[in-house]
């Protein structure tokens with residue numbers, strides 16, 4: 001399929017032919033593409049500077065600021081893709097859920113969603129609710145040239161966890177109580193969230209996202225049979241809703257070694273892997289027809305350059321037989337990471353894999 005025939009029709013041929021999108025499509029690449037989850041913000045001093053005095057959610061609603069923060073890691077590290085600067089709770093805020101992102105804590109929901117009556121608070125998302133997103137994508141696609149821009153959303157389970165718990169949770173007790181105790185209400189909640197998430201991804205693709213990643217960060221808390229029964233139908237609904245656009249769909253979660261096949265089967269083209277499962281083993285678990293993304297332990301970046309490079313070589317060796325590989329960390333960049341360690345890593349992967 002050529003760029004001109006691309007169902008989205010907006011992305012330039014050079015973007016379509018980028019190493020990142022080729023790897024996602026399992027085509028031959030000039031070098032292994034690299035980007036980092038949570039590359040925008042967090043460890044960069046230039047990020048802290050532009051964010052000074054501006055609350056997180058407010059910064060997500062200012063198109064010029066969003067564009068600047070999204071571009072910072074591309075300029076600094078030379079990564080092969082940009083990820084749109086936002087947060088997984090932005091679409092929930094946009095439909096009027098009373099939540100905030102507390103520094104050092106994460107998303108906090110004033111009145112958690114736990115009853116059937118609460119479901120009514122989850123109304124449909126329209127493009128007008130997130131017009132600032134469309135505007136920021138417009139600025140970004142002009143600036144980025146051939147560098148693809150990844151759109152993203154939180155998956156229904158991970159969003160439900162924040163909504164039901166009222167904030168970050170280690171054990172997801174309220175979430176699981178609802179899931180096992182009232183399976184019909186749970187299914188209806190996840191279905192609502194699937195519609196909101198799908199609508200939010202559509203806005204991003206129509207505004208110029210070249211790929212999308214669905215973050216199910218906390219779904220590793222579930223056993224495979226429960227994942228298939230309680231979560232997979234909603235995640236599948238999201239992936240199916242955007243299938244027609246033809247942009248690669250990436251799916252990622254932490255601690256999901258036992259769920260990799262099921263998460264792929266939910267409808268992903270690329271399966272994200274954390275550092276607990278080697279990529280060759282992950283490929284056996286996922287099965288044919290999908291690319292993999294991963295999987296350097298983000299904490300390793302606090303070690304020596306030699307240690308980072310030795311482990312990176314092991315990852316690239318394990319990935320050598322894959323149909324497609326996008327190099328990434330096994331979870332997001334940690335806030336105290338030395339930005340130079342990230343730049344060196346990009347350079348190292350590019351040099352090692354140049355063909």
Ligand SMILES: Cc1c2[nH]c(c1CCC(=O)O)Cc1[nH]c(c(CCC(=O)O)c1C)Cc1[nH]c(c(CCC(=O)O)c1C)Cc1[nH]c(c(C)c1CCC(=O)O)C2
Nearest residue numbers: 037038039040041056085086087088103105106215217332
């Ligand atoms: C679970 C999750 C969240 N948000 C996100 C996930 C999935 C990825 C993952 O598993 O890490 C996704 C996310 N959040 C943010 C991005 C930006 C784009 C990127 O660089 O990847 C992305 C992709 C910005 C952010 N999201 C948040 C910040 C920090 C807010 C601040 O600066 O005050 C940023 C830059 C806040 C946030 N938002 C969330 C948490 C747990 C926290 C607090 C912890 C933290 O500080 O990182 C929820």
